[in-house]
Amino acid sequence: MQADSRGRQVLTLKGLDIGAGVPRIIASITGKGLTEAVDQAQAIAQTHAVDIAELRVDCLREPIEPMHVIDLVRRVAARLAGKPLIVTLRSEGEGGECTLADADYFALYAALLQDAPLDALDVEMMKPQAQVMDIIAKAHARGVAVVLSNHDFTATPAHEVIIQRLRRQQAMGADVLKLAAMPTCAKDVLTLMAATQEMHALYAERPLLTMSMGPLGVTSRLAGQLTGGALTYASVGAPSAPGQLDAEAVRQVLGIIDRGANG
């Protein structure tokens, strides 16, 4: 990690700087089985539009057993042509398909940290705190970055609550601060963007990854240059959440905004 004069750190994963310059683009691998997941990894490797892959382990239809998932992560990582890999188990309560008990969620993450070639791990901040802190320590001991995440698929928290959660993630030791919320009106999208901008301007020492989901929220996924968001999700094939745009289109729009903003 390098830091600027205000203490903002740039996270580097596999030589890719996150938190400086144009926002980085993440695409999710949502395959229901090994072959589909590996094919998606290959497609992500081949497009210049995507910087980072996220493997959504919760989308697997096969039993989520450590040996099986470790093998999957190895095969996916081998196809990514050097692009960094985030591994995510998204719980049902946060918009995913993982129904594992917390003990099994953390046991699987601990097993992956032992044996799988991942660059970052997505950990839901609202899980039991002692276990969250333990897995953060384990990840850091292995040189794996932690994305602490929080999702609200029904509403957008108030401006102050968004900032509080992102600050808490930072205090807990996150390397990336992530919050996704569902807007019910245009103002909710502006709330998410304004809270991100304030967090970036006043408090953030780590890269920010925030989004307002669904069709109403698409502007938030393109607004990192304005709000200070360092990363955004976009799709290669099937989106992994509502409102994700095609990665090629997002790459173009981010380039246009960057050229306009930097002359």
Ligand SMILES: O=C1C[C@@](O)(C(=O)O)C[C@@H](O)[C@@H]1O
């Ligand atoms: O947390 C997120 C963000 C996301 O939900 C989105 O809205 O783009 C997509 C998920 O795959 C990812 O894990």
